[in-house]
Amino acid sequence: MAEPRTKYDRQLRIWGDQGQAALEKASICLLNCGPTGSESLKNLVLGGVGSITVVDGSKVEEGDLGNNFMLDESSLGQSKAKCVCAFLQELNDAVKAKFVEESPEALIEMNSSFFSDFTLVISTQLVETSMLKLDGICRQANVMLICARSYGLTGLVRISLKEHNVIESKPDHFLDDLRLNRPWPELKMFAESIDINTPDPAVHKHIPYVVILLKLAEEWASSYSGCSPSTREEKKEFKDLLKSRMTAFDENNYKEAIDASFKISTPQGINSNLRQIIDDISAEVDSSSSDFWVMVAALKEFIANEGEGEAPLEGSIPDMTSSTEYYINLQKIYQAKAEADFLAVEQRVRNILKRIGREPAVITKTSIRNFCRNARKLTVCRYRLIEEEFNSPILLELQKYLNDEDYSYAIGFYILLRAVDRFAANYNRFPGLFDGHLQIPNILSYRGMDEDISRLKTIALGILGDLGCNSSTLTEDLINEMCRFGGAELHTVAAIIGGIVSQEVIKLITKQFVPMSGTFIFNGIDHKSQLLAL
Amino acid sequence: MAELTDSRSRSRDLDKLLLRPGNIVGKLFEPGPELRDDLREYARVLVVGAGGLGCELLKDFALSGFQKLEVIDMDRIEVTNLNRQFLFRLQDVGKPKAEVAAMRVMERINGVEIVPHFCRIEDKEDDFYSKFSLIALGLDSIEARSYINRVACSFLEYDSEGNPFEETVKPMVDGGTEGFKGHARVILPGTTPCFECTIWLFPPQVKFPLCTLAETPRTAAHCIEYAHLIKWGEMHSGKAFDADEPEHMQWVYTEALKRAELFGIPGVTYSFTQGVVKNIIPAIASTNAIISAACTLEALKILTGCSKTLSNYMTYNGLEGLHTKATEFVKDKDCLICGSGVLLEMDTSITLQKILLPYPCFTNSAQFMNLLGEDPMVLLSKPTSVVYMGNNLYKMVPPVLEEMTRSNLSLRLFDLMDKVSMGVVHVTGTAIKNDKKNSSLWKIRVVFKGMVDGVIDMDLAGGA
Numbered sequence A: 001m002a003e004p005r006t007k008y009d010r011q012l013r014i015w016g017d018q019g020q021a022a023l024e025k026a027s028i029c030l031l032n033c034g035p036t037g038s039e040s041l042k043n044l045v046l047g048g049v050g051s052i053t054v055v056d057g058s059k060v061e062e063g064d065l066g067n068n069f070m071l072d073e074s075s076l077g078q079s080k081a082k083c084v085c086a087f088l089q090e091l092n093d094a095v096k097a098k099f100v101e102e103s104p105e106a107l108i109e110m111n112s113s114f115f116s117d118f119t120l121v122i123s124t125q126l127v128e129t130s131m132l133k134l135d136g137i138c139r140q141a142n143v144m145l146i147c148a149r150s151y152g153l154t155g156l157v158r159i160s161l162k163e164h165n166v167i168e169s170k171p172d173h174f175l176d177d178l179r180l181n182r183p184w185p186e187l188k189m190f191a192e193s194i195d196i197n198t199p200d201p202a203v204h205k206h207i208p209y210v211v212i213l214l215k216l217a218e219e220w221a222s223s224y225s226g227c228s229p230s231t232r233e234e235k236k237e238f239k240d241l242l243k244s245r246m247t248a249f250d251e252n253n254y255k256e257a258i259d260a261s262f263k264i265s266t267p268q269g270i271n272s273n274l275r276q277i278i279d280d281i282s283a284e285v286d287s288s289s290s291d292f293w294v295m296v297a298a299l300k301e302f303i304a305n306e307g308e309g310e311a312p313l314e315g316s317i318p319d320m321t322s323s324t325e326y327y328i329n330l331q332k333i334y335q336a337k338a339e340a341d342f343l344a345v346e347q348r349v350r351n352i353l354k355r356i357g358r359e360p361a362v363i364t365k366t367s368i369r370n371f372c373r374n375a376r377k378l379t380v381c382r383y384r385l386i387e388e389e390f391n392s393p394i395l396l397e398l399q400k401y402l403n404d405e406d407y408s409y410a411i412g413f414y415i416l417l418r419a420v421d422r423f424a425a426n427y428n429r430f431p432g433l434f435d436g437h438l439q440i441p442n443i444l445s446y447r448g449m450d451e452d453i454s455r456l457k458t459i460a461l462g463i464l465g466d467l468g469c470n471s472s473t474l475t476e477d478l479i480n481e482m483c484r485f486g487g488a489e490l491h492t493v494a495a496i497i498g499g500i501v502s503q504e505v506i507k508l509i510t511k512q513f514v515p516m517s518g519t520f521i522f523n524g525i526d527h528k529s530q531l532l533a534l
Numbered sequence B: 001m002a003e004l005t006d007s008r009s010r011s012r013d014l015d016k017l018l019l020r021p022g023n024i025v026g027k028l029f030e031p032g033p034e035l036r037d038d039l040r041e042y043a044r045v046l047v048v049g050a051g052g053l054g055c056e057l058l059k060d061f062a063l064s065g066f067q068k069l070e071v072i073d074m075d076r077i078e079v080t081n082l083n084r085q086f087l088f089r090l091q092d093v094g095k096p097k098a099e100v101a102a103m104r105v106m107e108r109i110n111g112v113e114i115v116p117h118f119c120r121i122e123d124k125e126d127d128f129y130s131k132f133s134l135i136a137l138g139l140d141s142i143e144a145r146s147y148i149n150r151v152a153c154s155f156l157e158y159d160s161e162g163n164p165f166e167e168t169v170k171p172m173v174d175g176g177t178e179g180f181k182g183h184a185r186v187i188l189p190g191t192t193p194c195f196e197c198t199i200w201l202f203p204p205q206v207k208f209p210l211c212t213l214a215e216t217p218r219t220a221a222h223c224i225e226y227a228h229l230i231k232w233g234e235m236h237s238g239k240a241f242d243a244d245e246p247e248h249m250q251w252v253y254t255e256a257l258k259r260a261e262l263f264g265i266p267g268v269t270y271s272f273t274q275g276v277v278k279n280i281i282p283a284i285a286s287t288n289a290i291i292s293a294a295c296t297l298e299a300l301k302i303l304t305g306c307s308k309t310l311s312n313y314m315t316y317n318g319l320e321g322l323h324t325k326a327t328e329f330v331k332d333k334d335c336l337i338c339g340s341g342v343l344l345e346m347d348t349s350i351t352l353q354k355i356l357l358p359y360p361c362f363t364n365s366a367q368f369m370n371l372l373g374e375d376p377m378v379l380l381s382k383p384t385s386v387v388y389m390g391n392n393l394y395k396m397v398p399p400v401l402e403e404m405t406r407s408n409l410s411l412r413l414f415d416l417m418d419k420v421s422m423g424v425v426h427v428t429g430t431a432i433k434n435d436k437k438n439s440s441l442w443k444i445r446v447v448f449k450g451m452v453d454g455v456i457d458m459d460l461a462g463g464a
């Protein structure tokens, strides 16, 4: 039956068979299956993740039925992990779903080896102390961790892992690799073989803009002592030159040439992002280096030698107005150059592997080719331990956020999310969450609320003070709101936070697209959510 | 006075937001158990679409204190829906989405009533849409959004100072996704931009020129569209192409492959052929979940005031890292859909016939031209329907309605509008804007000559 592939059709168009295979191999552990946790797994189970293990020690209460779709009436009084697991399994029988009825805090304290078998751990609704401990455990075991929290109208998502390398970062907009600023001999020869002054109007309007630009750039250079247009006036003059060669108004190839004319004078060489990667200390490889860094080392050699300062050519060209013949020939020229660059990189990969004492054929041709094709877009993500961030945040950034109005709610929530955990550590409950089942104000609870507000404020100011920051941005209003939230896990906020978690899990596991960096603070008041790079 | 609420209650978490006073809240926020109960009892929400967003929206509303929901969708469940439309199972394939989605949510959550409507959105009378407190749009087409937006804005009335009447404002939340990206927006007609005000946010899809397809194909997509748009018609005289017919798709694929081989073009696969022909937008569960939940949260805030609302357009992009942005777009004050309309003064003697054929008071009358300025940017031609207070005064299609409303043509508009001194009629037709013909809806504020003074008096009386 063709069902499994067809079922995944809409996502295969995003991450392909390779991405899907990675997803189907992954095993995910979820800590706490309230709505935030249940929603993150729901999205992953639908997508066909390999296996899930739901860890939760609590029993289902009435209140849980009001915010979690993975529970129903019959779940009352039963193990939450068991019930959520069963409803998740219903969504996709290709997924192996297991549950462990135990409190995540206990597992973190007593059985740290439990976590080492998973590809990735999602922790939800853990308070600071447990989260920091878990972070240490996962870092040690080299297991990816995503921490998520929904709290009233705010919440956070934070990835924690040592290093994540992305070859297929698939950015939305990225300048094509046409090398018009630096044509190689075969491309020049092709351009020379075409007469752009042809009297045949049908041919004239079907000369690809790549050829038009190369030829007119050369013409320009011959009258400007070998230079390409650089100043604004020169660039405008060059556009006028292009315009002057149009023979009819409907010549789209000339319009495309004018739009793309900047490509002949873009700076040569690699971008700063790639420069940083090849200069990274990890690019000095030894027998313990990963395949990724071995390929980076080879890329670095290539750029310094055959590449003459450039990365391997990508080899694909965008569609452009052209006759079929010109276009196909142009495509072949780009592909041939890309293939030659790939072979040079491959040779270097093999040599490096030999040098560091590994089997030279261990990295496949397909991997190297894919690496070359994406060389300009490589991404390396590294994450600090959460404890390091908490103890010594990047003060310059912190100051910037504290003084930036766009960040005022986000940075406020960041501090307050930590403050409520300290509050809970001191008073055994979250601020605004009262023992006596009091939900709405009466005289007693008003007093209780006022007391919580002032306590929370003291704690929050303490945190800011410890970080050496002044506290003016932390408004009374926001502290009040935090107490009003009373630790509520609203379904909509949980579904947003859970959805973000699932997206990030998919990016990490498929090793495609770029995962978020820093700490994401959700702002459910006006949706001015922010990523904080602390 | 003060009420104790058991934290073991089902609304444990929601109560924190709805029952407690707050400092960063909406103007009309009145916290208390009544607010929660009113939301359950009186708030009626229509979810338009029961697909990727619609399934999520139904779940989100049902878990956000809403109990009276309706859902409308004309589609049936397909296998390719199952990676994200979590209310559907393999055995549901072929069944109406709206019905299965409604049933699944009601099975899971006690107390929620969901009425499904398995039909096209155009099949419902405007009256149907008027009864909802809010409309949530989970759609993937611009046309459908435009339609609902037009209907929702047609209820909108302005007072003499140009402020919208509260009770005529039909709020909407609208979501859309593509892969890792999406948007959620709030539309409060008359206050925030309507869908039409910012139509430029949805640029029309790029179509390949026919001569490229026929003469200079360069890409796999060109070969596929050649087979689909040109070759199919040549080879199957009269038989329409049906993208849901596997044999048709296979034929297009085979032809596209032949053409690609002829020209030496790589990249034609069956899956890519489907993608191009059906214009498939990649979709995943997580993005739909994020966007729908954001829409529902805003809906809850609009109807209860329990927090500030999004102003007014949020984008989410998870492709490279994570980027979210809230943008405050501004209303187009001349918008023909949500604006206060074109004021038109006319004699009480004008018949409906005169408006339609040859509609002198619209295109020829000097007065009308003056209203639009010397060089009118917009000209209305071919009106196809005239609606007053939800009633069809005239409708050109379908023929049954045309026959029913034909007799109105000879009547005076003044009489058809129950002899009011002023009122709003909605005229649909083809508008010519910047040399382009567009089907559009005009809101015309008709004022009958000699009656204006009375109108002003009435307004003052109403305001006193």
Ligand SMILES: [Zn+2]
Binding pocket: B193, B194, B195, B196, B197, B198, B332, B335, B336, B337, B338, B339
């Ligand atoms: Zn508008």
